[in-house]
Amino acid sequence: MQTLDLAILRTLLAAVESGSFAAAARRVGRSESAVSLQLKRLEEQIGEPLFVRSGRQMAPTGAGARLVDYARQLLALNDEALSSTSQNSIDGTVSLGVPHDVAETWLPAVIAGFRRSHPSATLEVTEGRSALLQSRLIDNQIDLAVVFSASRPASALWSANLPMVWIGRSDFALNRNEPVRLAAFDPPCFFRAAATTSLDRADIDWSIGYISNTLPDLWSAVKLGLGVAVRTPAALPSGLSVLDGRHGLPDLPPFQVSLCGPPGPSMRPIIASLRTILEDCLAVSIDAAA
Structure with missing residues (x-):
């Protein structure tokens, strides 16, 4: 055999x-x-x-x-x-902050990998916007954070480029006589700012068609035709499409997905282990989404 x-x-x-x-x-x-x-x-x-x-x-x-x-x-x-x-098995508690998009897409694989590797450890997850997560990281309220930003943060341990895309219904059509309606989070929102800046530069009128505080609620609004959204291609839900240049919407800049945390020498073993799992999962997911 x-x-x-x-x-x-x-x-x-x-x-x-x-x-x-x-x-x-x-x-x-x-x-x-x-x-x-x-x-x-x-x-x-x-x-x-x-x-x-x-x-x-x-x-x-x-x-x-x-x-x-x-x-x-x-x-x-x-x-x-x-x-x-193992006599050196890792236990204890580690805290992780992630944006809504990560919680909806990549986080389950991270949790599964962490539980397999450290069944006696506890992983605490906080979901929120990148600016809030970076603030909590600085205040030592969380150990690691995945954040979205225009450039690589100073606290980044790992970083990669990911495109931003327009997401909407497949029947979306740009009408120059009407403003583009956006479905977005209330400010400050990284993706909302990118959407409005790109539309302003292209001299395309826009208005906020729907404001949400949760990603599932945002996608429901987009599916109802209340607006188009800007997110990552990895967050594309079923029933919606990436709207490319054929739909008349302007190009969007890439952005940085970063894993932020304390420098290596000061990192507890359980944090270092979660960092390894996160970097592995993020690298594979971004390769697939890019």
């Missing part, structure tokens, strides 16, 4: 979750050719192809998808076993 290599299964998961061998290579710290060779060996062991190319992306075959399910279970058990039997 053959034995599956857990390291190769981690590479398989990275390839499936990121959608490409190049992104998987960055995630597992190997070259793209090494990733390709690992997965070729796994295909030879299974006796079935695991991927098919779909445009620029690699999609799992039926056999690949089934193996991915087992890989997640095997790796979760491996991580849990190591954590529970």
Whole structure:
């Protein structure tokens, strides 16, 4: 009976979750050719192809998808076993602040990874706007924060570019005789400011069609046609579309997604572990969304 290599299964998961061998290579710290060779060996062991190319992306075959399910279970058990039997297992409490978009998209994977690695630890999550989260980080009310900003913050431990996009109903059409109605949070809001600045520069009239304090409420308003919103492409909900240049809306600048926190030497082990999990998850998610 053959034995599956857990390291190769981690590479398989990275390839499936990121959608490409190049992104998987960055995630597992190997070259793209090494990733390709690992997965070729796994295909030879299974006796079935695991991927098919779909445009620029690699999609799992039926056999690949089934193996991915087992890989997640095997790796979760491996991580849990190591954590529970280690004399240096980490426990305690760590606090994390995230924007609404992160809470709706990437956070569940982070929580799942943290719980697998540290079953006896406690993760406290605060959801809020980036300006508030940065303030709480400065006041030592939270340990780490994921924030959105125009440039890299001084407290950033990790940072990456992500595009901003217009999101609305697929039947949206720009009418120059009417202002563009926006669905947005009340100020200060990073995305609202980007939307109004871009419209002003393009000399397009605008008005606020709907103000919300929660992301689900905002998406309900957009679906009802009360306005268009500016968010990240990773936050795109079902039933809505990214509105590109064909819809007449102006270009939006990219922005920084940053993980902020204390410098490395002063970081407690549990914070350092959560940082590693966050950086890994954010890098894969941003590769997929960019």
